Amino acid sequence: MNKARIKRMLIFLLNPIVLYLKKNIEYLRMKYTKYLDRPIYDKTILFEAYSGQSVTGNSLALFEEIHNDSRFKEYRFIWSSIEPKKERKALSQYRNVKLVKKGTVAYVKYLARAKYLITDTTFPHYFNKREEQSYIMAWHGTPYKTIGKDVKSSNYDSHKNVMKNILHTDYFISPSKYTTDTILNSQTSKDLFSGEVLELGMPRVDLTYNVNAEDLKMKMNIPLEKKVVLYAPTWNDYSQDINQSVSELVRDAEQLQMLLGNDYLVALKVHYYEYQAISNMNTECYLVDNSIDTNKVLQISDYLITDYSSVFFDYLGLKRPIYFYFKNYDEYSTKRGLYLEKDELPGPTCSTIDKLAELISESTGILEDKYFPMIERFSPYDDGKVSKRVIDYIFFNKKQTLGSIYKTETTKEKILIYGGYFKNNGITESLIRLTNQFDYEKYNLTIIIPSIVPKNSGVEKVIDRLDPKINLLFNNNRINLKFNEEYQYKLFMNRGLNGIVKKLNIDHIMYRGYKQIVGNVKYDKVIDFSGYNSFYGSVFAFSNVKEKITYLHSDMKKDKERVVRGRRPNKLPLQLMFSIYKYFDKILSVSKTSHLTNLSKLGEQLGITNKMDYVENYLDAERIERLSEEYQEFNILNQKVLIDNVNLEDGVLEFKGILKPSKNNNNYVTLGRLSPEKNQELLIRAFKRVLNEEPNSRLYIIGEGTQRKKLMTLIQNLEIEDKVILTGHMDNPYYLLKMCDVFVLSSNYEGQALAILEALAVGLKVISTDIPGPDNILKQGYGELVEATEIGLSRKMISVIKPEKKYKKFDPYLYDEKVKERVKSILE
Structure with a gap:
């Protein structure tokens, strides 16, 4: 047994023990999960x-x-x-x-x-x-x-x-x-x-109505004859220094007390965190004990001062004066945001203590006209008996005559989709296009986002493209597991539902994981659109949803053995997925030929032949046509440069400049992730041969990925740096595609090769290695297939670019209509 395997076994055995012994959140999670049973x-x-x-x-x-x-x-x-x-x-x-x-x-x-x-x-x-x-x-x-x-x-x-x-x-x-x-x-x-x-x-307003005001004043050591001014600001989460924040609160309360005089008592009621800080200060300010409920204090308050707190809604029913004291309104409303405008509030606003004291001193107790409509809008049922109505209904099923009880759940068919980590790749792009053409009058879609989404991040920009009618369900929490289930779960993740794992309680574990994510929601369909994530594939497979669908985006058996940097990243996930395909109702490839490939390699072996089918990816022809015409160019150093990935942040404008393809050159282009299976290395070597015969040629490689450094080294070694342009990721690649002459795909395998359809949509000639997916498209007369060799690919590139080479015209709009009908038939 080698050292690496011993190390893996030790980690497998010790990790749950370490988590348990640390007595931290994972220990609590294990205990909680044990009690769930x-x-x-x-x-x-x-x-x-x-x-x-x-x-x-x-x-x-x-x-x-x-x-x-x-x-x-x-x-x-x-x-x-x-x-x-x-x-x-x-x-x-x-x-x-x-x-x-x-x-x-x-x-x-x-x-x-x-x-x-x-x-x-x-x-x-x-x-x-x-x-x-x-x-x-x-x-x-x-x-x-x-x-x-x-x-x-x-x-x-x-x-x-x-x-x-x-x-x-x-x-x-x-x-x-x-x-x-x-x-x-x-x-x-x-x-x-x-x-x-x-x-x-x-319910908490019951506390306001039902407390005895005199008893509470005595408990709080407030003289009965004093007029109580309750100052209850919100927790100021935009203050950088809590000590500075509470010092200002205390200073304001002390100054207001001084201005109002002995007939009034200014009582300061603050957030839990602020209370701790003020308790340790030397001040004569009256601080309401944090153990006394705010709503009880409202009953003894003759006036309420607040800022952004919701406490004023609870105070409305008492029909007493409310004042809004804003010290940072512009900043707060800009950073946080407010649902109501100033002129909608049920009382006057001010920004100085002097003005606040003047308003209170001159108060006649007569409320503004807009006060009473606000009671009807925000607190129509607050009468001191709310809690009783709630309890009678929930515990004793008693119908209520005051108020309203109803459901908000949609009656549309609910579909839950997992589509990966929303990186800029083909699967993400295909998912966005698929969801953009859903019938939202019939379906209600939820997409799981399994990662954090920082501001202005690439993930955020991708999510921004989703239809706003889609529900986004964010989940990056760890699955709940008991101590012994930690071992069962890891065995399942490493081996799939094979061998001894079949005897374990995996279905119960993963169903519980599904419920942890969705709660009470009853989805009609789940779609594992990613097809590569064994966790989400498993929670979907073992869910109680009536229809479960998973996607196969390539030759999956071949993809399982793909090597990246000396490792096979898909081996364990796909090994597991292969073992649970039988729990899905539909297993969809993304082209006819990739379907036939997966059918022959997996169908009979896994006993899933009758569940396998295919549906092509949606193209979104209208969007591609529109974006192919949207670009900016500048003359820089006597060169025409295309501008992409424009970003303005903190007063700094950042953008990418790409040399515009010249009509005097033969311009080849490819689009895809820079990864081994895309085999851009073959394309670059073939292009070097093209240059020997056609030196006025250029190759644009659009995309980003792990192979970038390796490809740059190859380009330098071949001494063609001035002929090959690595553009990196482009937010809009379509105008550059359209300016080129021939699109070349050099992949080892694909599912459908969406990039080929995009190239055809903007009118390019297309060449692809002869693999499932692309072959289904190009054999219809839209382009050329070629063997995956330098000589074969270079010769095809030289011949296809010639003007006399003509191909069947591709209609992207007709294609989209056919895909829509296909998707509709699959979903129904």
Whole structure:
């Protein structure tokens, strides 16, 4: 046994042990997953507020209503808290209550086994609701500042855990249609959310209506005769220094108190993080204890001051004056974004403490006309009985006469697609074109994005091209596994469903992984468009979806053995995929000839012949024609240069300049990833032979990849640097294609060779090595096939470029129509 194999075995054996012994998030994940297979605690409710930061808000309101209801006397109540010691006193008055520290084994046990889960934010990224559980989400406020995908400065995937939690939710509690639509749309969840929307009001506002004002004032040591001015700003997540931020808050509160005088008491209520900092300051500012719920404090407040906080929506029902104090409105509204304009707000706005004190001092208590329509729009059902209505419906199925209960889930056929990592390659391009021609009146599409999406990244630019009607489901979380399943999963990934692995519990593991991604969503079809990712291929294969489709983008058996830098990157993934093809209903190649190749090599061997078919990639002729005419050129150093990949960032303009093909030259071009199977090395060597006879020739190689350095070295060794242009990736390659004369494909194998169709669409003559995929196209009279040798390819390049060589005219629009019909027949 060689050293490399011993090393792999040791890693295989030790890695799960190391993860377990570290007692970190992976240890908790293992424990959580173990508890997922244990029986449910039937009469047990887990409560969590603000991710465990406090015992307040909607979760507290629902808890108090449930706890005081005799129908729940046999229930156990579990509260999750980051600091249980701080909350123990507040909860000591209640019976059957247990506090657990968030991020502990006790926490994940109840997260996995409690029958009911109630939160106002989200549970951790490893959360995977069981079918026997009921998940109740009562979001922590009506949005004023933008959230989710609407945040101007956020990444595409910044809301992924919120979206995931919503997809696992059974009951979404909301105070208004505005709140429902804003939250679900901002998390790209509205069409997919399969639970019920309970627009019955904001539960936490019950705390406002039901608290005794005099008792609370006494508890807070506030004289009864004082007029209370509550200053409740939002957490300023755009402040770089929290100490500077809280110092400004305290200074503002102190100055306002001084200006208003002794008849008033200015009470500062701040975010959890800011509270910790202010508690350690030497100040006379009245700081509201963080353990006292904000909504209770609203009842004793004669005036409310806020900025971007949603607290003013909760205050509307009291019909008391609201003031908006903005210190950085332009910056905040630009970076974060706001859903309401200034003139829509239910009270005056100002930017100085002096003006704020003047407004409060001169207040007559008469509200602006726009105040009352806002109550109807944002809090029409807040009457102090919201929690009771929610509980009666969820736990006792009692119909409600006040409010509205409904579903937002689309009635269209839902399709879930995995298409890879959205790199600039042929599979990504084919997927975008396929989805752009879907009938969105009939289908609702979701695409899994399995990676982070940084701002201004290449992945972001590719995603921008997707139809906005597509739901994007971001998932780069690790699959949940028990300790022993770590070994089973790795065996499966390394060996596929072969040998001893067949006896393991793989179907259960991967089905659970599927549910971890999609939650409660019931998809009608799943499509593994990538065809190379063994994880997503497996979760799709073992899902409970009624129709499962996977794609074969090349000669898959040959691709399995492809060598890149001395390794075979596709060997293990495709070995696994071959072993689970039988679980798919349709296995689609992307051309007729590649279908016949895969059929002969895999069909009978794997017992999948009757499932195999083909559907060509969509071309999008209209887009290609339009882009082939869109280009810019400049004269630089007496040379005509084409401008591509233009980017303006931070005042700096960056672009790529490519020498424009001259009509006096014979211009050859190829397009594709710079990788071994594309065999651009053969093309370059053949082109060197072409130059011996036609020295006025040029070769443009469009694309980027791992072989770039190797190809550059070859070009230098052949001394043809001035004849071969490596353009790199081009956002729009079509105008350059159109300016050339002959397209040459030198690949060892292809699925369909979309680049050939693109070249034909812009009117080029085409040559390709004689391989499945291209042969299906070119044998129809559209171009030439050639043996994969330097001599054969060079001779064909010289002969094809001659004017007398004529070929059948390709109609890209007719081709697209045929593909549309083919796709339609496959989907139906």
